[in-house]
Amino acid sequence: MKTQLPEIPHNFLPGQYADTNGLTINHNYLPQQFSGCRAIFARFEKLVQNADYTLGKSVDEFEDRIRMLTSSPYALGVGSGTDALSLSLKAAGIGPGDEVITTPYTFFATIGAIVTTGAMPVFADIGEDYNIDPEQIEKAVTSRTKAILPVHWAGLPCRMDAIMEISERRNLVVVEDACHAICANYKGKAAGTFGLTGCFSMHPLKNLNVWGDGGFVLTASREMHDKLALLRNHGLLNRNECAIWAGNSRLDTLQAIVANHLLGKIESITESRIANAARYDRQLSGIPQLRIPTRPENTRQVYHLYVIRAESRDALQQFLINRGIDAKVHYPIPMHLQPAAESFGYRRGYFPVCEAVCDSVLSLPVHEFITDEQINYVAAQIEEFYAGS
């Protein structure tokens, strides 16, 4: 019999501007929730009056604050996390004939960014932590390999010391896909600051988000910064001189205003996600049909997603959805088995860990407005599912 359901959306964005009020989260705003938007609107209006739309003051402010947050020498706002990756690869000189080693367990954009440059993605299997396995990277290196593109999946940093060691020994560029990993760190160093660049998304579903598409790149290299600055803005050295044929990929000033507003809250957002994950861990660790996410030492993982592995995953997902819980699969089909990857020549069985992960993962809502009661409720439903099966 169906219990009384609190509705738990997976990533309920308006809630970012809201205090959740008890168990029921719905699409109504309370007056105080609306006031958060008003503050942003006031800044929008100032922007419009000043017509400071293109790489305006708020973008500068955002880049300064991101540099401080991550202790990165340079930061550049761009049009999206996807563009952060493709521009980084282009700025690093990656192009046709080159190979870039990455994980088959990622979002499509990681691969799209590589293909956009003309280079070939080469996959290396992942470990039980869902991240690329450094030992598998080593095996995938060929004479054409130019770069490693590790993805800090779900907000857990990859084993960057091992990856950086390979990169130095084999003379390979590292471009970090840190789209899930704002405020994550590995041995005290921010995710996104190990490689030549670190690439971040501010898509509406990210821990730090804007109201549309947006992203940024971190780098410690002045040369990369200067190249990226050209690549995001038509290759223009100044208003009238174009140095290279580039592109247009800028973080809208309007979106930088939203990001600046949320940057003030990013530590508390991160902390509440970590706390929610810890509560899930405690509640779920006794269920034998589940595996909770790994917790490597010396690593701060920020739980953009809380990803468990579950027996009878599809049935469990449906059961949870029926109970009002927005459980999702990120993602059911690995990159090497996508229709788009056909020409790469991979088959099922090439990356067994990744394939097993894709068949069994389930993401539970972990965002900052989920309450303890809601987590308890989710855990209780999972227990009930396995008790009945």
Place this chain on the structure above:
Amino acid sequence: MQEVKFVDLGKQYLSLRDEILACFDAISRRGAYILSEELDRFENRFADYCGTRFALGVASGSDALHLSLLALGIGPGDEVITVPNSFIATAWVIARTGARPVFVDVGDDMNIDPDLIEPAITEKTRAILPVHFTGRPVRMDVIEEISRARNLYIIEDAAQAVGARWRGRRTGSLGHCAGFSLHPLKNLHVHGDGGVITTDDPALYETLLKYRNHGLANRDECEFWGVNSRLDAIQAGIAEIKLKYLDEWNARYREIAAIYSERLADYVEVPRDRVEEEPTYHRYMIRQPDRDRLQSFLAENGIETKVNYPVPLHLHPAASQLGYKAGDFPVAERLAETILSLPLYPELEEQQIDYVTGKIVEYSKKHSLKAPLQAAGILS
């Protein structure tokens, strides 16, 4: 002294403030920021407006052209014919596909000279990319003939020409597909970067629909590796609101342009409309050999003007590998030295218009400057 800014976007915003804030509010309440109902609605209305079957919102005007070229399969080894007097994006959208931009000179209307296209065609030519510069539609008849005879795509660069008409047809419907910009300085603009593609070709539309969104066939399946180039819901909502007023605004652009031309024609070369066309006057450009000094004089008097653009595309450092040199495109090069864009937007007040024209007349009389063609009786 008065101050006449080159653009004054704040005024337009104030007239639409309630509508725009309500739109932000509605989107924020729903929390649907990507590929939303606002975008669907705007795309439908924009396609209706242009008279095309499809319209597709993307991240910028440059992307609109770049993705169109990629989706048509244009790449390394191909050539695309375009003009050297345009914004830099017109060239890089071609070059970044791996194809080669091939420039041909423009005519007195600042648009591609149709007679020069045929000699520039080689066996590698795949497309013609005419630019409706300043918002004046390109004379399409010759180009359409060439395109049919030589089997070439026409991709309109309509970044400056939203709402313009040529023989009654809107820009965006004059070629195989078109790219529009919604950049804040355009006649129809959003509050950041944005662009639109229009086309009648269902196959191209289907490809672009996926290509702009990572090549996804659905949430979990990627049909081909794509990019991320989407018009944000917030920007689509703003564009949808503003599209309702576009014809009204464009009419005012033309009205002010007519006043400028009437008062200035004896002193500088002014743009001239053909009967068959309805331009948008995204830019109102006069021509004056003494341009730099005139520009300084106007600046000293509080009038902001611009040169769009002082360096033709073939003479940028980025174009060095294309092998062009100064002198290759004499009309475009001469334009770069003589053109000056005056402030022109619907919110410009009568007294500001009087002031701008008054100052140009004052300067011209002081230096005995006359419009050479008009003075010689070649143009009336």
